[in-house]
Amino acid sequence: MKTALLMILLGLCLADDEISNKRFPDEFMFGVSTSAYQIEGAWNEDDKSESIWDHMVHTNPDFIADRTNGDVACDSYHKFDEDLAILKETGVNHYRFSLSWTRILPTGYPDNINVAAVKYYKNVINKLKENGIEPVVTIYHWDLPQNFQDLQGFVNDSISDWFAEYARVCFSMFGDDVKYWITINEPQQVCTGGYGYGYFPPTIKSEALLEYQCVHNLLKAHAKAWHIYDDEFRSKQNGKVAITLDTSAYLPASDSDEDKEAAERIQQFTIGIYANPIFNGDWPEVVKTRVAQRSIAEGRSQSRLIEFTQEEIDFIKGTHDFFGLNVYTGYLVESLGYDPPVSEPPSKWQDQAVNTYQPSTWETTSTQYTKVVPWSVRSLLNWIKNHYDSPKIMITENGYPSSGNDKDDRRIYYIKGYLSNIRDAMEQDGVDVFGYTVWSIMDNFEWASGYTQKFGLYEVDFNSENRTRRARGSASFYKKVIETRCLVDNCI
Numbered sequence: 001m002k003t004a005l006l007m008i009l010l011g012l013c014l015a016d017d018e019i020s021n022k023r024f025p026d027e028f029m030f031g032v033s034t035s036a037y038q039i040e041g042a043w044n045e046d047d048k049s050e051s052i053w054d055h056m057v058h059t060n061p062d063f064i065a066d067r068t069n070g071d072v073a074c075d076s077y078h079k080f081d082e083d084l085a086i087l088k089e090t091g092v093n094h095y096r097f098s099l100s101w102t103r104i105l106p107t108g109y110p111d112n113i114n115v116a117a118v119k120y121y122k123n124v125i126n127k128l129k130e131n132g133i134e135p136v137v138t139i140y141h142w143d144l145p146q147n148f149q150d151l152q153g154f155v156n157d158s159i160s161d162w163f164a165e166y167a168r169v170c171f172s173m174f175g176d177d178v179k180y181w182i183t184i185n186e187p188q189q190v191c192t193g194g195y196g197y198g199y200f201p202p203t204i205k206s207e208a209l210l211e212y213q214c215v216h217n218l219l220k221a222h223a224k225a226w227h228i229y230d231d232e233f234r235s236k237q238n239g240k241v242a243i244t245l246d247t248s249a250y251l252p253a254s255d256s257d258e259d260k261e262a263a264e265r266i267q268q269f270t271i272g273i274y275a276n277p278i279f280n281g282d283w284p285e286v287v288k289t290r291v292a293q294r295s296i297a298e299g300r301s302q303s304r305l306i307e308f309t310q311e312e313i314d315f316i317k318g319t320h321d322f323f324g325l326n327v328y329t330g331y332l333v334e335s336l337g338y339d340p341p342v343s344e345p346p347s348k349w350q351d352q353a354v355n356t357y358q359p360s361t362w363e364t365t366s367t368q369y370t371k372v373v374p375w376s377v378r379s380l381l382n383w384i385k386n387h388y389d390s391p392k393i394m395i396t397e398n399g400y401p402s403s404g405n406d407k408d409d410r411r412i413y414y415i416k417g418y419l420s421n422i423r424d425a426m427e428q429d430g431v432d433v434f435g436y437t438v439w440s441i442m443d444n445f446e447w448a449s450g451y452t453q454k455f456g457l458y459e460v461d462f463n464s465e466n467r468t469r470r471a472r473g474s475a476s477f478y479k480k481v482i483e484t485r486c487l488v489d490n491c492i
């Protein structure tokens, strides 16, 4: 036991004999994921209007590491057949992709449904189904209509109605053929990235203030969409609707109660702030109490974390048909040992009051913060199981970024290690995971990193007009896993 703990802390590699030899169930869904802005291109074709990402890349090219943009990206708007070919070649059970709001509704509102966009997505969905691939459709993956951003985007209370109306159009246009819906992808990136630290459009820096207002509105937006499905579509369409939450796994750096509490606290501030209202009702207690106390100490008359009314708590609670989880890495967490003094403006770090780190011995990837920590996913899955009454979980994203020049063995190691720990969580801990999704089937526009971070099982040649797709080693590895449902040579 001591040796295992030491291995974990040192981040030593998983040996082959530590990889699970348990077969994945036949019905387990193995898939891959993409999103509209990152692959489609055709940013202004067929009446599509401007999203916040179109706006950012065109008005501030320096925002993107390599000054590129998603104007063409993988050109999937014109090359879906090529995408389909590589999905078939990999043998995936499902394909998770997103719909572009500004393509479907060029004004953002449902007053004018774009026929060309509907035709495009219907073709995608039909061809997937004809080939036995289950579509998993994300309604919102960060590409907000710019005209809504001009009205303050997610901090305008009307966002929940704008989004709900758009979701209704999606359900009514495509819902007969879609069994898995994701309302919103990675809300933490929307609110913390967009309104907290400001590293994503609209780049507003209002940590622990507008950031929390965004969370409040976003949860209402998700819940309205879920209720629309439940009330108007579920009985005919029989699908499942969930939100996809992202977090890293946060593990106490020691056995001390203080570090354990610190790990619990940051997990609540990152994922609990979204999951607790949806699965249990209301904000997580520790988040609610800490922010309220600190707000009063700052001289405010009410908490920076807007309280929910009882009606809102009841409306949001239960709006899940499964738990969508994106996870890439893990951190160790230490208590600060003191409560940071209040300051103006407030900070999220002060609200959370923890120190996180990744030991330098942990294997790194091409991005500084995405270290390879396969064992951490098992702890996170157990945390979710214990806090949210054993939900059914679909891992909607997990993947390995590289600079693209390396051999693909580390991506294979990463996927194998994470899948092994997921399998152990299912088998030994009774966590109900029913699907796993690699980000991504192919290299694509990695937001502020442009094309510098490559997540693809397939490489894309962004210098060729054809955007040629070419399999990496991990594509054949994953294909074999899907075929055999097994991570080693002989499964039991």
Ligand code: NOJ
Pocket (backbone or CB within 6 Å): 035, 038, 185, 186, 326, 397, 439, 446, 447, 455
């Ligand atoms: C999170 C996001 O959902 C996706 O858009 C992004 O490209 C990947 N993870 C990798 O960073």
